Amino acid sequence: MPENVIQSSTELQSNTVKSSKLANIYKFRELGLLAFIIILAVAVQFRNKSFLSVENINDMITNTAILSILALGMMLVLVTRGIDLSIGSIIALSGMVAAQMVSTYQNLNPFLVILLGIVIGMICGAINGVLISKIGLLPIIATLAIMNIFRGITFKISGGEWISSYQMPDSFVSIATGKTLGLNNLILIAIVIYLLFFYIINHTRTGRQIYAVGSNPDSAKVSGIKEGRILLLVYTIMGGFAGLSGVLWVSKFASAQGDTASGYELTVIAACILGGVSIAGGSGKISGIILGSILLGILNNALPLLNVSPFWQTGIQGLIILVAVIINTLVKRGVDRNNLMRRKI
Template identity: 75%
Template sequence: MSIGASIAKFRELGLLVFIVLLSIGVQLRNPSFLTWENLNDMVTNTAILAILAVGMMLVIVTRGIDLSIGATLALSGMIAALTVSAYPDTNPVVAILLGIAVGVVSGVVIGFLVSKAGILPIIATLGMMNVFRGATFIVSGGKWVSAHQMPDSFKAIATSSVLGINTLIFIAILIYIAFYYFITYTRTGRQIYAVGSNPDSAKISGINNDKILWLVYTIMGGLSGLAGVLWVSKFASAQGDTASGYELSVIAACVLGGVSIAGGSGKISGIILGSILLGILNNALPLIDVSPFWQMGIQGSIILIAVIINALVKRGVDRNNLMRRRI
């Protein structure tokens, strides 16, 4: 077995060990890191990132990318915030469904551009990112929606709990369970990986590639819309530049979790660990008084190492497959 294939087999275990060792190291530097209060805050802050990582994983698995999710998040959050500020009696569930609907529409548009119009994902999503960001400023008139304009029931979405678990974390858990079942046990879930592994073979075998691409971008849009409402509720503020650049953090969480940019591979368990690692870095580095400039450098270095490992894994797996064919 090659080195790359060996890494592929134990990659997630290695990532888990790294997270444990990193946590122990930070705890030794700052005893407040592993306190219940800090851990709860850290997981809560990571929940939105983790939700978006699920959709981004599906997109990347199909050899795509979505740079518009930060703008979609901002647009959905702004429309939900404007709605609840104008109609304070709006049920929080209705606000969440409204945000998801806005996100789904955004995802459908991008899915059409990629699957039917044949535009490269990076170009289509980059263009729509600016469209959605501009639409956010237009619907808001360039103004913010601040905490005092939002009803308490809306702000309580992020602070309430279900079965003793923070609502954001609870929603993230439900999404991970649902999508684990979807990609593992449904025909469509397996087709997503088939399209990413070899689009030509998938097409020959009868899979509708366009339909699959349209689906994954629609899912990504819906999750972005959900994240938009949760974000605005959590921070009690809706702005035109909300989550600007956040798509890069989501992509980083996927890469750290072992999702191959080349498409065809990625696991739910991997992106959970990737999101947790990114959450730990965001939380721990300030706690141990690391300079903000060094924080960016450290995060970038870890992401680069993850990309290199992914490349080694892919090379090792490809080599193993080639040897098996020859045998």
């Protein structure tokens, strides 16, 4: 066999081995993220002995519940190659309407308030879905415009005034502070939502269609999947989660104001990216976004405990996100190269 052929074969095998390793990293990246979270938690515990206390862990999980709910909706949007920048404004709008309702009608059933927030959010999300799926606007343009519109509506209906805790009945505040079956209500709501959507994503035709639209839109159309309907669905779901989160947010912090959750959409997107959701679409796991949300929750809790300057906290979070994106990109590139080499062989 000619020497150059042997050399080429050896190089091909070497590249295949490297790419296979990257593929394995990509396959089990959640384990790597979990290991990083554990190492980070242990390191912080050495610096501050109260970090892993039962009380602090419970606070971290509770504070991460709303973020994890929103990250689930954002994952569905990102999987379809979209993005939603309006969720912070939807949170503010639904939260403000809910706060106004309970301050006016003190005996209003909390479940009706939650339902009201979800309906408001779904309507807002459906508007995004129509602009994107029917009119054909780019997701980033449509949701950016809607973000400003909803924020303006929130300031208008509030008259620029806050609604504080003394104006809210205890039944409303207890939505976020109360417990059911020994669990904080926020945690319980998040668990129920995740179990429901784990089934939808992994065991229903709709779940498969959502990923099909994101991974290969042309093939999805050929196979009869109605892309417009799927896009409308995921943005409506995202809006519903944002509306629900608005009620939970106001209940948790016992305050409603026009700039509530301003910029929070970027934190939600960051949780998805840290969890391995691909911005290019077609890729994302529930286990990943749970871990991504937990990592951000740990950072938000640990950095103040370590007396890190608030000016550095945002920078450190941004650096971690940047590293995660770079790793995801390199690993994904290796996986694609590996698949290409296998087809050639």
